Amino acid sequence: MAIAIHIETVSRRFGDVLALDRVSLDIEAGEFFTLLGSSGSGKSTLLKSIGGFDRPDSGRILFNGVDVTDHPANRRPVNTVFQDLALFPHMSVAQNVGYGLRVQRVGKAALERRVAEALALVDLAGFGERDVNLLSGGQRQRVALARALIMEPGVLLLDEPLTGLDERLREQMRDEFGRLHRRTGATFVLVTHNHDEALTLSGRMAVMHQGRIEQVGTPRQFFDAPANAFVARFVGIEALLTPNSVDPGGHVVIAGQRLPVTGPAIPGALVAIRPDRLSLTHMAEGDTPVTLTIAEIKFRGLHSDIHARFADGQEVIVPAPVDMAASLAPGDPLHLWLGQKGAILVAPHTIPVP
Amino acid sequence: MTRFEGSANLALIWTIAVVGLVVIYAPPFYLVAISLNPALQPGLPSLSDLSLIWYFKLASERGLLAALTQSALVAALTALIATGLSLLAALGHQELRQGRSAWFMTVILPMFVPGVIQGLALSVIFTRIGIKPSVLTVTAGHLLWAMPFAFIVILTSMSGVRRSWLLAAADLGAGWGRRFFDVTLPLILPGLISALLFAFLLSLNEFARAFYLVGRQNTLPIEMFGKMNSGANPTIYALSGAIFAVSILCVGLIVARQARLR
Numbered sequence: 001m002a003i004a005i006h007i008e009t010v011s012r013r014f015g016d017v018l019a020l021d022r023v024s025l026d027i028e029a030g031e032f033f034t035l036l037g038s039s040g041s042g043k044s045t046l047l048k049s050i051g052g053f054d055r056p057d058s059g060r061i062l063f064n065g066v067d068v069t070d071h072p073a074n075r076r077p078v079n080t081v082f083q084d085l086a087l088f089p090h091m092s093v094a095q096n097v098g099y100g101l102r103v104q105r106v107g108k109a110a111l112e113r114r115v116a117e118a119l120a121l122v123d124l125a126g127f128g129e130r131d132v133n134l135l136s137g138g139q140r141q142r143v144a145l146a147r148a149l150i151m152e153p154g155v156l157l158l159d160e161p162l163t164g165l166d167e168r169l170r171e172q173m174r175d176e177f178g179r180l181h182r183r184t185g186a187t188f189v190l191v192t193h194n195h196d197e198a199l200t201l202s203g204r205m206a207v208m209h210q211g212r213i214e215q216v217g218t219p220r221q222f223f224d225a226p227a228n229a230f231v232a233r234f235v236g237i238e239a240l241l242t243p244n245s246v247d248p249g250g251h252v253v254i255a256g257q258r259l260p261v262t263g264p265a266i267p268g269a270l271v272a273i274r275p276d277r278l279s280l281t282h283m284a285e286g287d288t289p290v291t292l293t294i295a296e297i298k299f300r301g302l303h304s305d306i307h308a309r310f311a312d313g314q315e316v317i318v319p320a321p322v323d324m325a326a327s328l329a330p331g332d333p334l335h336l337w338l339g340q341k342g343a344i345l346v347a348p349h350t351i352p353v354p
Numbered sequence: 355m356t357r358f359e360g361s362a363n364l365a366l367i368w369t370i371a372v373v374g375l376v377v378i379y380a381p382p383f384y385l386v387a388i389s390l391n392p393a394l395q396p397g398l399p400s401l402s403d404l405s406l407i408w409y410f411k412l413a414s415e416r417g418l419l420a421a422l423t424q425s426a427l428v429a430a431l432t433a434l435i436a437t438g439l440s441l442l443a444a445l446g447h448q449e450l451r452q453g454r455s456a457w458f459m460t461v462i463l464p465m466f467v468p469g470v471i472q473g474l475a476l477s478v479i480f481t482r483i484g485i486k487p488s489v490l491t492v493t494a495g496h497l498l499w500a501m502p503f504a505f506i507v508i509l510t511s512m513s514g515v516r517r518s519w520l521l522a523a524a525d526l527g528a529g530w531g532r533r534f535f536d537v538t539l540p541l542i543l544p545g546l547i548s549a550l551l552f553a554f555l556l557s558l559n560e561f562a563r564a565f566y567l568v569g570r571q572n573t574l575p576i577e578m579f580g581k582m583n584s585g586a587n588p589t590i591y592a593l594s595g596a597i598f599a600v601s602i603l604c605v606g607l608i609v610a611r612q613a614r615l616r
Contacts, residue, residue, distance in 0.1 A: 086518035100526035
């Protein structure tokens, strides 16, 4: 049964570092939730607190309303896929997968049947007798998943499980997580520093920074209304521009060009330009024309990145088809269209952005 | 195969290796050769009169045999207790955070105390509190000697046990005991066996501490030392030869076993 997690003002200090600073969060039963953040943001500490590997200094953690703060890891209905997978090197694939059931003293026949089912679930049917040390990276991932899922956990924790895999495998395993989430219906909590992973997989996600949660919401909400400049950059909005002036009527002026914006006019606000709403072609009624100067064109393989500047030197990057980019040169003017709600006012973030 | 060295260097390396091996192995082999000489005076036997006579005489050397038994008993006790205690010490070391290096140094320290001093100190204390010298007093002295080594050997093998394996076992529901028996123990078993062997040999060899702590029955090194001083009887060469042969046999068995496993 999927479990709802309630985290209540949880704090954790390691020496001088406040890894978690009064974090409160609700994760709904059965959702795919991602904790996104750079290293040292506290995301792993939060995951460990949910798993029972680390006890918070203060605050409570509730599973379906039951306080589990003091329950050790081996008595929580939670299973984890560790960052280094942590497959037992002295056990075969089947022994690894069946370990949790052996601890529960499940009978031999039931054990064998469930191990076979778990291996089939992750597409490793027939791999039971293999040596885990001789498997490929992707197969090891699947063994670790099967070992956790065989326990039918209410919550599955995924601690940066895709780091260290090559791009193709990463994408393949990403799809696998989505599929297994739908199959098992368990609450999945993923920790990652990769915003692509977070955006493709999560129902909802939280961006963490220096022990605090900066924003919680669906992936779309992060683009429609990023909470601040840090969050905007973390989810992939690179262009954060400083306006000359902000009209209360929903417009800003950047280097003499007037652009419509959404979002609250906070003092010192920056303008986040959504890359998906900045286009070389006129897309829809209400698009605003913007004229910039090309600073640099970088070949990226399947497309080229055009670095274009406002008159005051602030830069945005626009992807363009390679052939089209080839007909342009640095110094040329570039006519762009800013789509509806393509520019968003966001609060500045005093903490330096990575 | 890649060769990194020039021929001159290679020749030098081989020369050093061969000279080193000869220096190490010639004396014990010389001892074995003497033991095969039927004459009373130690010397290399001529090939025509090789004899096992001293080996047969060994059977009637009650003093030596009793000392050998005593040594084996002390060594076995030392090996078992040292390995057991070191295992606990190493498990403690694994759990510690701040006091880690202090704990390490504390366990290792007896290694650096000279044997004569340790033996004397123990002997004085045992006399003071009225403990009679016996197998157990020698074993106590040998424990101080062997335990630091056993500890280091076990600690080394334990460093191969990743923390995440223990976390994973806990994650899958295993309590402390199951984590130890299912994960730690199988992975450090080779280390435990090494520690046992190491402690056994260290004890078998030990003289200084045993000298102060033996009861009525001498251990082998002390008995042999006494025999040498009172005019060498060739049977002690035979005993040396026999122990040497057993050592080689043991190493041979280990090598054969590893070859079979591979």
